[in-house]
Amino acid sequence: MEILADAGRPLSATEINEHLGLPKATVHRLCGTLEASGFLARDTHRGRLRPARRLRRIGGGVLATSRMHVARHAVMDRVARHIGETLNLAVPEKQGMSYVDRVDTQWPLRFQLPVGSHVPFHCTASGKLFLSAYRDPELAVMLRALELAPEGPNCITEADALLREIQAIRVRGHSFDNEEFMAGMIAAAVPVRTPNGAFFGALAFHAPLQRMTLDQAAGHLGTLSRGARDLERILFMDPD
Numbered sequence: 001m002e003i004l005a006d007a008g009r010p011l012s013a014t015e016i017n018e019h020l021g022l023p024k025a026t027v028h029r030l031c032g033t034l035e036a037s038g039f040l041a042r043d044t045h046r047g048r049l050r051p052a053r054r055l056r057r058i059g060g061g062v063l064a065t066s067r068m069h070v071a072r073h074a075v076m077d078r079v080a081r082h083i084g085e086t087l088n089l090a091v092p093e094k095q096g097m098s099y100v101d102r103v104d105t106q107w108p109l110r111f112q113l114p115v116g117s118h119v120p121f122h123c124t125a126s127g128k129l130f131l132s133a134y135r136d137p138e139l140a141v142m143l144r145a146l147e148l149a150p151e152g153p154n155c156i157t158e159a160d161a162l163l164r165e166i167q168a169i170r171v172r173g174h175s176f177d178n179e180e181f182m183a184g185m186i187a188a189a190v191p192v193r194t195p196n197g198a199f200f201g202a203l204a205f206h207a208p209l210q211r212m213t214l215d216q217a218a219g220h221l222g223t224l225s226r227g228a229r230d231l232e233r234i235l236f237m238d239p240d
Contacts, residue, residue, distance in 0.1 A: 120151065
């Protein structure tokens, strides 16, 4: 399929195999399987193989995803410029909250948490927000399973205290990190939800205390929430 895409024209199985070097019977069998599965089709004029519906659909999906990424990042860039601090989109994975997109602040003093970083659930604004999406029975199991390791100076390491914090987050609808993950860093996060209301991820920003207090961070929650709603429309819009 890559060879056909690079060629930009229909190819015979023999021409495809010039790049692969497989046994002749193997390449013909592979091409036949792809043709029967709807990924390749025969060119009506010369009988060579060309991309068919399923392969074109994959290509279109990749392009749509690329456009989605551009639009998503544009929203995040706008929110980050308005707040003036580093903004990130984090989703839950088994290792913790994973940063899938990020817009850095222009300030030289900033915390380095690049895309692909994993941060703990129990002491970050995005992680605690994710925990608040659990129902009580599931949350109890999760809290027993988590290692509440001490991180920043205000890190919550007792399950009962963390439970109270999570219950407060449910009421507020947003979450803060008050030097719980790192000394000198505060953060705020709001949820990004799927169309059925399930937690998808967290849109969050963090800043050094030298530039922003927790009260000042709370003043940006409206901007952050509007950005989250815009992301929801981009991520889950009906392609039709």
